[in-house]
Amino acid sequence: xxxxxxxxxxxxxxxxxxxxxxxxxxxxxxxxxxxxxxxxxxxxxxxxxxxxxxxxxxxxxxxxxxxxxxxxxxxxxxxxxxxxxxxxxxxxxxxxxxxxxxxxxxxxxxxxxxxxxxxxxxxxxxxxxxxxxxxxxxxxxxxxxxxxxxxxxxxxxxxxxxxxxxxxxxxxxxxxxxxxxxxxxxxxxxxxxxxxxxxxxxxxxxxxxx
Numbered sequence: 001x002x003x004x005x006x007x008x009x010x011x012x013x014x015x016x017x018x019x020x021x022x023x024x025x026x027x028x029x030x031x032x033x034x035x036x037x038x039x040x041x042x043x044x045x046x047x048x049x050x051x052x053x054x055x056x057x058x059x060x061x062x063x064x065x066x067x068x069x070x071x072x073x074x075x076x077x078x079x080x081x082x083x084x085x086x087x088x089x090x091x092x093x094x095x096x097x098x099x100x101x102x103x104x105x106x107x108x109x110x111x112x113x114x115x116x117x118x119x120x121x122x123x124x125x126x127x128x129x130x131x132x133x134x135x136x137x138x139x140x141x142x143x144x145x146x147x148x149x150x151x152x153x154x155x156x157x158x159x160x161x162x163x164x165x166x167x168x169x170x171x172x173x174x175x176x177x178x179x180x181x182x183x184x185x186x187x188x189x190x191x192x193x194x195x196x197x198x199x200x201x202x203x204x205x206x207x208x209x210x
Contacts, residue, residue, distance in 0.1 A: 004029040007185060008068035008102075010057065010093055011075030013041050015153070016108065019178035020074055021050055030185065035064055057089025064093070065100040072181050073132075074108045082128040090132035098141040106181050109133050109147040111169070111196050133194065144184040145194040148172045161200025162207040170198035183208045 007024055011017040012034035024032035025048070034045045035055045042052040055064040057075055065071060073093055077085035090107065097105050109129050112118045116126035136143050149170040156175035180197055183204050184190045190208055200207070 004031050005069035005185075006031050006033050006051075006067050008033045008035055008053070008065055008071045008097075010035045010055075010064075010071065010073045010089075011108075012036060012045070012052075014074065014076065016151070016174045016178050017074045019175055020072055020181060021045070023178060023182045025050060027182070030070075030182075033068060057085045057093070061089075061092045061096045062099065065096040065102055068097065068100065068102055070104040070106070070185055071097045071102055072106045072108070072185070074178075074181065076108075079125060082125045086125060087128035087131050091135040094132075094136045094139050094141065098139050103142060103187050104185060105136060105139075105141050105143045106184055107133060107136055107143060107145045108177065108181060109145050109194075111147045111149050111166070113147055114165070114194075137192075137194075142187060142191055144190045144192075146177070146180055146184065147194065147196045148177045148180075149196070149198045151177065157199065158204055159199075159201050160197045160204055160207050161202060162195055162197050162210075164195050166196050166198060168198075172197055172199045176204065179204050180208065 007030045009020050021032045024030045033051045037056050045052045053064050112126045113129040116123050133145050149172050151174050152171050154173040
């Protein structure tokens, strides 16, 4: 018996993605579908009673969203293929979600994606994220774009600070980013908004609903 709305998680095998899948699995409202590239990754999730679907961001994705009420894009190529994965993969998944009638698309973006020239080292990555974000904004699907600062692997604090645009740089844990992505899944929370997050002292649910 499915307990709630199916949420397709792209990037489910990544550090942030695994946390997202766990949060969804333990929620009363959502059921995760982990999108994975390989069958052995499928087995790993299925042994934890998590539904999976095989999908490769560099290939056709139209089948991946058929049973998804909502989508979280938390995938990244780690700099190996920013155009194919971070940009075009995100754009293809946006189109697939729209075509299959998903009610919300939550995009994990990055601070600096509004102005890729801020970082010489990351310019190509930030440009790819900017292009993916702009495609999502113009797609017509209900969206929330979350742009964290530098990611670290500290434990979740459950607290963030949130602004449309920060004047300072900063860090945030992947665990708190994952919690924020799940917190904005509701259709009417931060609908069609883009914002930045850093480590802070406001409870995540309060921050996103403020």
